[in-house]
Amino acid sequence: MTGSGSKTLSPQRKRRRRSGWRGLVYIAPAMALVILFFVMPVIFTGWMSLHNWPLMGGTRWIGLKNYVRMFHDARFLSALQFTAYYTVIVTIAIFAVAFPLAIFVEKQRRFVSVYRTIIFLPVVVGLATASLLWVWLANVDSGFVGPALKALGLADKSPNLLATFDSAFLTIIIMVVWKIAGFTMIILLTGLQAIPADLTEAARIDGAGRWQRFRYLTLPLMRKTIALALIISVTGSILAFDQFYIMTSGGPQNRMISVVYYIFNQSFVSFNLGYGAALSIALLAILVVLSIVQLWLLRVGEERP
């Protein structure tokens, strides 16, 4: 049986090697799309960033001036600062909710799969849709949160949640946690379930308390999963746009302009396409650095299992 199999295999293999270019035909459509709509745009972004590039009219080579301008652009720097602030806060909030949820739905028991599914539901709707839904819920006159607080007697009059920075920021954080926590929960759950049950059992028999087991067993063993969930959350937050554009249009006193929002404004509102490209390259560099940090984090996880 195996003998005949290997006999038919060897001419096959020879034939395949001879028609080595045939494989390229199969991957050609995918390569064409990736080159046309990804590789070329990336190179083109770099090229554009070295130009003064208005929407209409001629383009002019200006070397690194766009990059110099970037470092003196107070609005860009504050967009960076706001994005960093948002990323830190929202990541902490997501983990603070998703980790307990993952532990909550870890054990197989009645209705657990129902809980998992319901918690996950907001993940599959769009961020734009979720933003729209919550901007209505948070509306001062026609929404749900403010009027409900008033009806319950917790507030004298319905608070305008999106009017001040702090309350608008809090509303957006709650919306994003509602939308994303299910996703992070499932990622963390895969890590939790990969921990061998006899290990926890052994620790329990050795007299390790619940917190000790979590701190010295669960957390170290989940290092890789946590790193992954962390990276997904951080990169996603750095690229945030929809929620600020839809919910607060940049926020009270323009204080909620994220980096992507600022690039959008420069490129498609002010039509400084060259400067927008330079900002994009900066964003790209930030994310590539983060990817390298990610690889490093994952590697560290492997070294110390």
Add this chain to the structure above:
Amino acid sequence: MTTAKVSSSKQRRARKAFRANGAYHAAGIAICLFFLAPFVITFLASFRHGTEARLPPLPPWPTNGLSIDSYLSLDTFGAGIWQHTINSLLVSLATVVLTVAVSLLAGYGFSRYRFPLKNVLFVLIIATLMIPFQSILTPLFIILAKLGLNNSLLGLTLVYVTLQLPFSVFMMRNAFDAVPKEIEEAARIDGARDLRLLVRVLLPLVLPGIATVAIFAFLNAWNEFLAALILLSSNEKYTLPVLMMAVRAGRLGAVNWGAVQAGVAVMTVPCLIVFLLLQRYYMRGLMAGAVK
């Protein structure tokens, strides 16, 4: 005496377990309420009378009888809700079909053939995951214009397909890797070649992978906002999320919240249905992404 003691301690333990169980499910229900409530409130509120649309949803259900006023007022925005729903459906379904076709071929090529630069090209496709598409929107806009595909649903679809490729090619290559080579060899001996072999023999075997790729392509295309906002410029081409910006902006400073509720319902329901029907394949894709 001793038996009574044992049974009472047993009872106590059972009662404790019962109470813990009750507390667990009470917490479960409270958590589910938080995650479900926004959907439920919006769906219910969207069926209130037009006169109620401005009022807070307290209670959220219609008190003056059911009405589709909100959906009718949504229809007065842009080129009508049907047009925009069809736009969104066209883009999403075309994205699904093209993504499946392209990644099926590429997955097969990467799994079964050897050719020059194979690994380099595979890494190139996967590496595009590292680069956020938000940073290349300006050149995309210009390249599409050069190709005569600006402000077209086809252009938007091609961009969406490209964005889906890293994940999809990866999924499909793994799907083909899992198919034993013997099946292919047997089919080859029976005279099936190349595309016929792929479609007739292998396609049914990688269907789960295709389902996963298709669900992600559909949901991402249906939900995407920023690229559609930038690449579509004329009113009648807008997909649903872009249309909703006009609704959100309102008219004469007044937002029609009934239309917002109806729009959220229209955008949400297809996602929830697709997810609930095909949850198994969705989760498979998520796990595959998480492991790698």
